[in-house]
Structures are given as structure tokens and as C-alpha cells.
Amino acid sequence: MSAFPFVIAPSSGAAGEQSMLALRKVAAAPGIALVGTARPRPAAGEVLLRMEAAGICGTDIHIAEWTPGYESMASCLPVTLGHEAAGIVIEGPDAWLGRRAVLRPSVLCGRCEACLSGRSGSCRARRGIGIHRSGAFASEIVVPEANLVAVPEDIDAELAALTEPLTVSHEAARNAAIEPGDRVLVVGPGPIGLAAAHFARKAGARRVVVAGRRDEPRLACARAMGFADCLDTADAGLTRSLADAGLPAEHDAVIEATGVAALVPELISLLAPFGRLVIAGIHAAPAQVDLTALVRRHQRIVGSYRAPLSAWPEVLAALADDGEVLRRLVSHRLPLSRIGEGFMAMASRQAVKVMVTPDG
Numbered sequence: 001m002s003a004f005p006f007v008i009a010p011s012s013g014a015a016g017e018q019s020m021l022a023l024r025k026v027a028a029a030p031g032i033a034l035v036g037t038a039r040p041r042p043a044a045g046e047v048l049l050r051m052e053a054a055g056i057c058g059t060d061i062h063i064a065e066w067t068p069g070y071e072s073m074a075s076c077l078p079v080t081l082g083h084e085a086a087g088i089v090i091e092g093p094d095a096w097l098g099r100r101a102v103l104r105p106s107v108l109c110g111r112c113e114a115c116l117s118g119r120s121g122s123c124r125a126r127r128g129i130g131i132h133r134s135g136a137f138a139s140e141i142v143v144p145e146a147n148l149v150a151v152p153e154d155i156d157a158e159l160a161a162l163t164e165p166l167t168v169s170h171e172a173a174r175n176a177a178i179e180p181g182d183r184v185l186v187v188g189p190g191p192i193g194l195a196a197a198h199f200a201r202k203a204g205a206r207r208v209v210v211a212g213r214r215d216e217p218r219l220a221c222a223r224a225m226g227f228a229d230c231l232d233t234a235d236a237g238l239t240r241s242l243a244d245a246g247l248p249a250e251h252d253a254v255i256e257a258t259g260v261a262a263l264v265p266e267l268i269s270l271l272a273p274f275g276r277l278v279i280a281g282i283h284a285a286p287a288q289v290d291l292t293a294l295v296r297r298h299q300r301i302v303g304s305y306r307a308p309l310s311a312w313p314e315v316l317a318a319l320a321d322d323g324e325v326l327r328r329l330v331s332h333r334l335p336l337s338r339i340g341e342g343f344m345a346m347a348s349r350q351a352v353k354v355m356v357t358p359d360g
């Protein structure tokens, strides 16, 4: 059940030894295409990687469906998708050759006011790998050397490819300002929510409740990651489901990873005084908020999105420590030639994380 056309045309584009399979966005309209395309060549300051593993992200699904918010891609098409990747450097400076790296997706301009004043996190002209320039759903990928992050040797390619989405979760948990003993509610059991639950637990939360709505495969993943308190709120709603399960009615932190704006007032009602609501979902609609209640209860609402560079080594350390828990996020493994099945599984919420590897 997918809302976007998926075209397989491996013989189109470049042919012969110089061609490779790539999953591309070719037009500013719903759809994606698996096509033959020329192998990329690195320019000055860039490196060539052999792709080892790349995850399909919710962003990739939005791009395939062509939901509003991705218009800036139109002038960059055709572009190879994929930004959650690990690979081996096969062309570049000696220090990198043969090493496994993960990619920071944001290519910064280095020229805008933010970049020049050292606040490159606020770069106005950033270009996303796998969005505005070609990414990792291909056998080879070219990226700026500055976007590489080295992977410690004890972390395999599949785990390494989880690094980028985990930095988003890590940032959400950091913004929740969790203190030992806190009660935490995570709403939305996709990969971002599940990994945020993991980082909340790691930060010392006493109890982490994971809630979803008709999300059984993802709630099963939460249980497999060791979260005992998992709720399907489809029938009774969130507040009633918590009460029926004998779980707290107030939480010190609530992490929202659903993108359902209509839920936000209820999430605030589930916050304890001085509680923090972290909004990590991408919302298609505005939310209505009772500000006076928020004021009188000293609560905070925080938006959380891209993590700073400092999060990357912390996430890689977590992958080294908790790799087998975090690997449970990978629900599907597919070769690039079958990536269309992975998009379908993600779009229908049957998958948690789909990991794509090169063919053969």
C-alpha cells in the first residue's frame, strides 16, 4: 500500500562498467526510480566511498510521496537519495583510505554569516546529502571529506549506519533534560522515538513508557529493546490507556515523535509541573496550546531536530556499548535492487528501520 509510483529502469542512464544502480528522485512529483547512473567522481576536497549499509528514513518516504516541505529539492533533480549511511573510503586522503566512515548529511556553505561567525549549525545555505546532492542508495557515493566521521573498529557497518538517526534521538533525549529518577513518556514508536527512549533510559529515567497507535510491529520492537510499558492507544486514547495500564498520569518529560499536532494539548496535560515536552516530529498542521496552564505549571516546550557534532562521538560510544539493543531497530534487510520493498514496508509502518546493502 503505497501512495507513490516506484519505477525500476536499471537499463536507463549510463551503461557498462562505468554505471551503477541508484535509487533516485527524478522529478518534482510523487515517485522514485531505481535506475542505472554514472559512477560518481570526487572533486577537490571530496572522497569516494563504497557504500556498505544505508537506512531508509522517514524523510525518504516524504520525498518519495512528495509531501510539502521538500520543494527546495526541485532544482537539484535528479538526485540519488539516502543519507543514513556507512561506507569504506576507496579514494581520498591516505589518512582515510580503507577506513569505515559515517556521513554527516549537512554540507555547509562556509560563506554565510552563520558559517563565518562559527555558528555553522545555523548555516542558511546548507545542502543535504541524499536530498540536494546525491546520497547513499547506490554502490558508490562522493561526499566532502569534511562530512566524514570515523567509525571505531568494533562497530560494524549496519550499526554504524544507524548513527545519523540516533543522533536525532540523542538530541531529543538531551533536550528533555532527563534527571535520574524521571518518569518519561515517548509517543511515536518509530526509530527516532524508540532510540530516544533508549537514551532517556541511559540518562537515568526511572520509567520509560512507549506509546503508539496501531503500531504493533514497532511496539514489539520496543518490548524487545527492554521497555516493559508499551501501549497501543488506538482504542482508548493516550490518557485512558495510561490509566488502564496503571501507569503515571504525569511525566517529567514527554518526547513527541509522531508528527500529529492534534496530540500536543493532551501531551501537555500529561506533563508534571516543571515538565519538558520535546517536539521531535515534523508537523503538517499547527497545534493549539493552553499557554496559561503552561505558565502556571512552569512547563517547557522544546523543538528538537538536528544534533550538534558533539553528539556523534557520544552516539558511536552508545553503539559500541549497547549495539545489540540498538540493532533491534533494524527490522528489514534488503539488497539495493529490492529497495522498493523497503519503501513500502516503511510507508505502511510495518518496518522500524530498513537497512539497504549493496547487491552481490
Ligand SMILES: [Zn+2]
Residues within 6 Å of the ligand: 057, 058, 059, 083, 084, 164, 165
Ligand atoms: Zn534521516
Ligand SMILES: [Zn+2]
Residues within 6 Å of the ligand: 108, 109, 110, 111, 112, 113, 114, 115, 116, 120, 122, 123, 124, 125, 126
Ligand atoms: Zn553557511
